[in-house]
Amino acid sequence: KWKQAVDLLFGARESAAPPDLVGCNVLATSCAEGRRWQGAVALIEGSSAGESDEVTLGAAIDACKGCGPRRWILAMYLLAEAGRRALNPSLETFNAAIQACSQSPSAREQGMP
Numbered sequence: 087k088w089k090q091a092v093d094l095l096f097g098a099r100e101s102a103a104p105p106d107l108v109g110c111n112v113l114a115t116s117c118a119e120g121r122r123w124q125g126a127v128a129l130i131e132g133s134s135a136g137e138s139d140e141v142t143l144g145a146a147i148d149a150c151k152g153c154g155p156r157r158w159i160l161a162m163y164l165l166a167e168a169g170r171r172a173l174n175p176s177l178e179t180f181n182a183a184i185q186a187c188s189q190s191p192s193a194r195e196q197g198m199p
Contacts, residue, residue, distance in 0.1 A: 151186045
């Protein structure tokens, strides 16, 4: 259902009532709670100014926790995206990024030198 919600939100952009910041944040938080990192990332990548903020990015990073061995890379990408958008991530956002990294297998566990 998260994919339907993301599609519905993006479809609203073309209507007379485009999505607002609150709607994007609610959807991003829902994706995080369901560990649906794909929806949260799609929301960030498809959002424009005023449709996402520190909460949206924090929720997307939170969605990356525990979602596979390479999600830490995505968490770091999203943290960098905060800088590109001149956002100020919260302590919780940094903690979520650290947790995404710590839950990822180490390079040695993945067979890398």
